[in-house]
Amino acid sequence: MNSNNDFILLKRVNIFNDYINQYVVSLIPSVHRDIKIHLLDESYNLLKNLYEAIYNKGNIRNKYIIELLVCISLIDGLLGSIMKYNKNKHIIKAINLLTDIKNMTYAWKANISEKEDK
Secondary structure (H helix, E strand, O other): OOHHHOOHHHHHHHHHHHHHHHHHHHHOOHHHHHHHHHHHHHHHHHHHHHHHHHHOOHHHHHHHHHHHHHHHHHHHHHHHHHHHHOOOHHHHHHHHHHHHHHHHHHHHHHHHHHHHHO
16 A cells, blocks of 8 residues: 555554553453453454455455454443443543544445445
């Protein structure tokens, strides 16, 4: 990809992953190590599926966009679990970043569906 035409969703996912690694993971107590591991795995899967969707076309792209939405839902659930015992401003900001990613992904999916209908 050309640096002038970078995909905005890719930038947002990278910002989200950095934010999760820097601020949110440290808020998870060691008793809930499983949530920490799953959160990191799903955040990396989010980036992986995004790259797969960017570099593929057609039905394969649609598959990876759906996988992106699944990862977003799982991350949202994990952040909700963290919110039960720690309502920190960093977790709320992570949820807001994730919401932006979700909205952009839905818009991308709708745009692709619209182009296919023509």
